[in-house]
Amino acid sequence: MRPRFRFRASLIITATLLLIISLLSLSLKRSPILEKVEGMVVSLTAPGLHGLRYVGRSLSGVWEGYFYLVGVQKENATLRQRLQEYEQKELRYQEAQHTLARLESLLSLKKQVALPVTGARVIAYDPSLWSRCALLDQGEDHGVKRGQPVLSAGGIVGRILEVYPHYSKVMLIVDRNSGADAMVQRTRVRGILQGKGANRCSLGYVPKSADVKAGDLVLASGLGGVFPKGQVFGKISGANKKTPGVFQEIEVTPVVDLSALEEVVVVKVVNLAATP
Amino acid sequence: MTVPVILFSLVGLGLFYFQNLLLFPQVRLRLVGLFLFYVGLRPSFSLAFSLAVVLGILQDSFATTPFGLHLGAALLLVGMARFCRRRLLLQKIGPLIIASLAALTLQEMGVMLILMLLGLRPLALSDLASLRSLEILATAALAPLMATLVIGLENFLSRHGWHTSRSMPQE
Numbered sequence: 001m002r003p004r005f006r007f008r009a010s011l012i013i014t015a016t017l018l019l020i021i022s023l024l025s026l027s028l029k030r031s032p033i034l035e036k037v038e039g040m041v042v043s044l045t046a047p048g049l050h051g052l053r054y055v056g057r058s059l060s061g062v063w064e065g066y067f068y069l070v071g072v073q074k075e076n077a078t079l080r081q082r083l084q085e086y087e088q089k090e091l092r093y094q095e096a097q098h099t100l101a102r103l104e105s106l107l108s109l110k111k112q113v114a115l116p117v118t119g120a121r122v123i124a125y126d127p128s129l130w131s132r133c134a135l136l137d138q139g140e141d142h143g144v145k146r147g148q149p150v151l152s153a154g155g156i157v158g159r160i161l162e163v164y165p166h167y168s169k170v171m172l173i174v175d176r177n178s179g180a181d182a183m184v185q186r187t188r189v190r191g192i193l194q195g196k197g198a199n200r201c202s203l204g205y206v207p208k209s210a211d212v213k214a215g216d217l218v219l220a221s222g223l224g225g226v227f228p229k230g231q232v233f234g235k236i237s238g239a240n241k242k243t244p245g246v247f248q249e250i251e252v253t254p255v256v257d258l259s260a261l262e263e264v265v266v267v268k269v270v271n272l273a274a275t276p
Numbered sequence: 277m278t279v280p281v282i283l284f285s286l287v288g289l290g291l292f293y294f295q296n297l298l299l300f301p302q303v304r305l306r307l308v309g310l311f312l313f314y315v316g317l318r319p320s321f322s323l324a325f326s327l328a329v330v331l332g333i334l335q336d337s338f339a340t341t342p343f344g345l346h347l348g349a350a351l352l353l354v355g356m357a358r359f360c361r362r363r364l365l366l367q368k369i370g371p372l373i374i375a376s377l378a379a380l381t382l383q384e385m386g387v388m389l390i391l392m393l394l395g396l397r398p399l400a401l402s403d404l405a406s407l408r409s410l411e412i413l414a415t416a417a418l419a420p421l422m423a424t425l426v427i428g429l430e431n432f433l434s435r436h437g438w439h440t441s442r443s444m445p446q447e
Contacts, residue, residue: 012325016351023344024394034343041337045289052297124338127292127300129408130387131340161340171340177396198407259301 039164046135046167049124061091105153106265115228116268118142120150122261123167129197132175132258133158138266139166147226149267154256155232156180156220157264168266172258173233174201181224182233184210185217191250193218193233199258201234203250208241210248218252228267279438281326284315287429288331304411306380308335310418312350313379314426316357328354345390352386353379369420377416384408 026034106119120138138144140163150157150170158178162169171178178195182203191206203218216236222229234254241248291307299305308331316324332347339346356379433439 013355016355020344020348020351023347024342024390027343028394037333038337038343041333045292045334045337048289049293049296052293056297124296125300126335126339127295127304128306128335128339128346129304129411130345130391133338133340135338169338169340175340177340 035162038162042135042164042167042169046123049135050137053123061095102153102263106263109151109153109265117151117265118144118268120144120168120264120266122264125259131177132172132195132197133161134170134172134258134261136168136170136264136266137166139164139168141165143268144168144266145268148269149227149231150264151228151231151267152256152261152264155234155254156227157256157258157261159226160266170264173254174199174258180227180233181221182218183221184212184236185219187211187216190221190223193252196251199254200237201252201254203236203252204247206248206250207246208248212236212239212248212250214238217255277320277322277326280320280323280433281330283433284323284327284429285330287311287425288327289334292331292334304407304414305418306411306415307418307422309350309353309380309383310376310415310422311426312353313357313376314419314422316354317361317423318426318430321358324354324357325351341391342394342396345387348390349383349387352383356382372419372423373416376419376422377412380412380415384412 023034109117118138120136120142122134123137124135126133134157136144136150144160144163146160146163148160150159156173158170158172158175160168161171172195173180173193174195174197176195176197178201180193181190182193183190184203184206187210189206189210189212191203193201193203196202203212206212214236218233218236220227220229220231220233227233232255234252236250237253238251239248240250243249288308288311291311295305295307312324312328312331315327318324328350329347332350335346335350336343360375360379
């Protein structure tokens with residue numbers, strides 16, 4: 001290899017490393033420029049995801065409601081037509097029923113929370129295993145702010161991490177960097193709920209003497225002012241007291257399937273501790 | 277060079293959409309990473325570098341990890357592809373799959389190291405090990421498909437008068 005190319009490779013590697021280090025340090029300092037870049041990329045690419053998701057739903061509706069009926073004999077054409085109509089009606093009815101059930105549960109959640117909330121749809125997820133977050137179709141223009149808790153009918157989903165004009169990013173409770181004060185419903189034992197990636201959390205800092213068993217519900221304690229008190233984080237799926245140290249190892253599984261969310265509500269209060 | 281960068285970026289964006297809309301959460305694959313690796317194996321370095329920047333920023337924007345992590349991981353893959361390109365004869369399917377496997381594993385290690393250096397909590401080696409291994413293995417198994425896609429894109433471009441590189445690299 002000639003010296004010119006060796007020099008070129010070193011230059012590229014140094015410049016790349018400098019670029020990455022600067023970006024990472026700017027990101028850790030929450031640089032507004034990076035947030036703008038991130039917002040711009042999301043605003044440019046999320047509508048595509050939004051649109052494709054809509055098209056996908058419509059196509060699957062058409063597929064389920066029509067195409068699989070093709071092939072019925074000619075003499076049954078009238079019956080087929082009716083059947084098709086009823087099938088489509090039933091599908092629409094079933095879908096409406098599901099939507100109604102979901103919206104009803106969100107409505108009851110809204111009443112239960114007794115705080116100003118806004119509904120939002122999940123339009124995308126981070127598909128990598130390095131973080132767990134979702135993108136909502138509600139942003140700064142709809143009054144969503146950083147730090148606001150996000151709930152679903154089953155329990156707590158996460159909190160708003162970034163806000164863009166029309167979208168917002170939620171850090172799910174299973175993200176490795178998510179942490180919240182929680183308590184076990186049955187015994188009121190408190191601990192810190194930390195995300196463990198995938199679809200799991202752990203309840204940390206619970207002494208071995210504390211009465212905790214599989215199946216116990218883990219709720220938000222209300223301390224810290226992020227999540228509304230009494231909302232469900234998940235269910236204890238295992239507790240191990242045979243670990244070194246004074247604390248037991250408790251695994252919590254969220255009650256909500258955080259990879260298959262459709263509608264959620266954003267509580268429009270950033271600091272619940274300051275709310276009367 | 278602009279047209280190839282745009283076309284390859286659009287294909288990368290398509291893979292990201294495909295992963296997000298159709299595969300997630302049932303199937304976990306690193307299609308964008310594999311795509312970048314194969315573009316990195318092709319002659320044009322500037323195309324691979326530009327694509328790594330575009331797709332890295334795209335993935336960073338949809339994640340909660342510090343901005344720059346996915347970008348770093350993408351550039352790491354391109355770097356590994358260039359390394360493999362200079363030292364290995366990647367003509368057959370077997371070596372291609374093994375090279376992809378090694379690159380994706382090293383990328384995972386690199387990301388964990390960066391997260392650790394930043395003081396964040398990376399996934400421990402044992403944590404979700406089976407899921408991560410499966411993800412990497414399944415992705416590497418798609419190597420022939422991805423190689424075909426990248427070569428197909430290059431052929432498409434050259435048929436229309438655009439070349440991803442003017443000459444072969446000086447190695």
